[in-house]
Amino acid sequence: MERMRLSNIDQVAPHKHIGFVYLYEGNQAKDFCSLEILKASLSKTLVLLYPLAGRFVDGEDGRKEINCNAEGCLFVVARSDLTSYNITFEPSPELRKLFIPCADFPGSLSLVATVQVTYLKCGGVVLGISTNHILIDGSSLFYFVQTWARITRGDMANIIPPSFDHNLLRGRSPPRISCHHPEYTTDPPPASFPTCVTNTFKISSEQIRSLKSQSRGVDRSTRISTFSIISGLVWKCYCICQGLAPSTQARLMFNANIRERLCPPLPKTYFGNAVIRKYATSKVSQITCNPVAVVAEIVQAAIDGITDEFVRSFIDYLEVMNMKGRNLRPALDLSESELRIASIARFPVNDADFGWDAPQQLSKAEATGNNVVYVLDEPGNEGGYQLYVSLDPTLMPRFKKAFYKELVSQVIENHGCFSLKSAGYTARL
Incomplete structure (x- = not known):
């Protein structure tokens, strides 16, 4: 199995899940937020973005790595009596508990990505996505969402392959510290x-x-x-x-x-x-x-x-x-x-x-x-x-x-x- 080494910048990112929620109002499409379609397209997405289906492990030098073992991401389906009108879409512990899969169980920090699809009483759907910050910044997270959406729509022609070359952010040899960096402690x-x-x-x-x-x-x-x-x-x-x-x-x-x-x-x-x-x-x-x-x-x-x-x-x-x-x-x-x-x-x-x-x-x-x-x-x-x-x-x-x-x-x-x-x-x- 491939082990993916992470960059120095990855190593100092917070080792925790960062979540975002999307609200889709119900429409008349017969396949609106179809679980079968979402799961199938997510599987294809995880083939392209294969580190998301792996698990974090400690390397021999103590640095975090990703074991690209294709175990998959956590996928949760939920149903709620709430409607879109009585949900406050502002960051809060309550919003996270409602729509982001629980990531505080033993071994949860080894997960790279989690997904929750919540069907609301009004016919709308909330899609909750969280990724571990130690691999993924905002650009990477939204690239994941964009790619998954394009595959779901069948828009394969506009998918741009990802780059996993973390050597691009390798340190120089020998190191040369020329600036002050007080933002880290x-x-x-x-x-x-x-x-x-x-x-x-x-x-x-x-x-x-x-x-x-x-x-x-x-x-x-x-x-x-x-x-x-x-x-x-x-x-x-x-x-x-x-x-x-x-x-x-x-x-x-x-x-x-x-x-x-x-x-x-x-x-x-x-x-x-x-x-x-x-x-x-x-x-x-x-x-x-x-x-x-x-x-x-x-x-x-x-x-x-x-x-x-x-x-x-x-x-x-x-x-x-x-x-x-x-x-x-x-x-x-x-x-x-x-x-x-x-x-x-x-x-x-x-x-x-x-x-x-x-x-x-x-x-x-x-x-x-x-x-x-x-x-x-x-x-x-x-x-x-x-x-x-x-x-x-x-x-x-x-x-x-x-x-x-x-x-x-x-x-x-x-x-x-x-x-x-x-x-x-x-x-x-």
């Missing part, structure tokens, strides 16, 4: 995370363009990414709601996809973790007292610093720490001056069309700690985004106020509109 993980509440916030393409218009110059405005604008907005609102002292050094941790940042780039269908974490850092006064676009420039500068050399330095750093017997992990236990943001936008829900139309809802199954923001495309609103914000319950009202105040100020500045009701924010302020 050797400290043991916390036993538990503080209680948090997750709320959904939405932002339209027009509001994003409005925020970008605050930039210092025309050329600068066109260069700032949408992710930087959204990050600048939530970072500013977070610093305001925390009431941090102006001289405090605040940090924003973000995930960066490195597939196109290497020279040469990784294959687009590279299957594995190709995401690293990086900080944007600034004094609170520079964040809270400036327009969002200026804060976004701080984020953009940090993103632009992720070069081929930065990534190679990070891989070498992981290699050196491993040789020293020091186990690294992401520094995800954040202080009050730190916020983490991750984006899984640019993965259109249409890619999850199994032949019964695109899903009406897509949500991460569960939040993964305090002071965390997830960015997703908003289904049915082209160019719009939904943000899942997880904070201490006492901070959420202040964050909401800051968030909508910032958006309303843009309506007033750009359109001369002083009616908050017409801007659609009355109920939220």
Whole structure:
């Protein structure tokens, strides 16, 4: 049986399952969400993406490997008296328990992927998919869903073969650490995370363009990414709601996809973790007292610093720490001056069309700690985004106020509109 060795970046990914749920409203198709069809197409998908059907094992050197033994993935079928109208599609422990197969039984962490198909009373179906983060990042997970959907539809011509060549992210010999990498720590993980509440916030393409218009110059405005604008907005609102002292050094941790940042780039269908974490850092006064676009420039500068050399330095750093017997992990236990943001936008829900139309809802199954923001495309609103914000319950009202105040100020500045009701924010302020 083939043993698949994992990259250094895989080794420091959290060894846990990350789940997403898709809601499909019932339709008149006679084969709507047919179990027979789904199982048959999943079997074909697992032939192409064969590591998903394997099991995690420890190698001789203690590093995680995948035993590609074709044991398959966990497939669960459930029926519920719930309807789509009384389910809140926001990350929560309840959403995970309802629609993601239980992954806390002995040996569950050896599973690479799990699937649950839940038939609702209203005729709709929720598809819950979870994959172990130690092999799969967001791009790989959605490539799996896209491939499964295409095989189900019979769209074989548009399936692009995956790349499992983890040697593409091998360290240099000898290692050369040329950059600082504080985003990872050797400290043991916390036993538990503080209680948090997750709320959904939405932002339209027009509001994003409005925020970008605050930039210092025309050329600068066109260069700032949408992710930087959204990050600048939530970072500013977070610093305001925390009431941090102006001289405090605040940090924003973000995930960066490195597939196109290497020279040469990784294959687009590279299957594995190709995401690293990086900080944007600034004094609170520079964040809270400036327009969002200026804060976004701080984020953009940090993103632009992720070069081929930065990534190679990070891989070498992981290699050196491993040789020293020091186990690294992401520094995800954040202080009050730190916020983490991750984006899984640019993965259109249409890619999850199994032949019964695109899903009406897509949500991460569960939040993964305090002071965390997830960015997703908003289904049915082209160019719009939904943000899942997880904070201490006492901070959420202040964050909401800051968030909508910032958006309303843009309506007033750009359109001369002083009616908050017409801007659609009355109920939220």
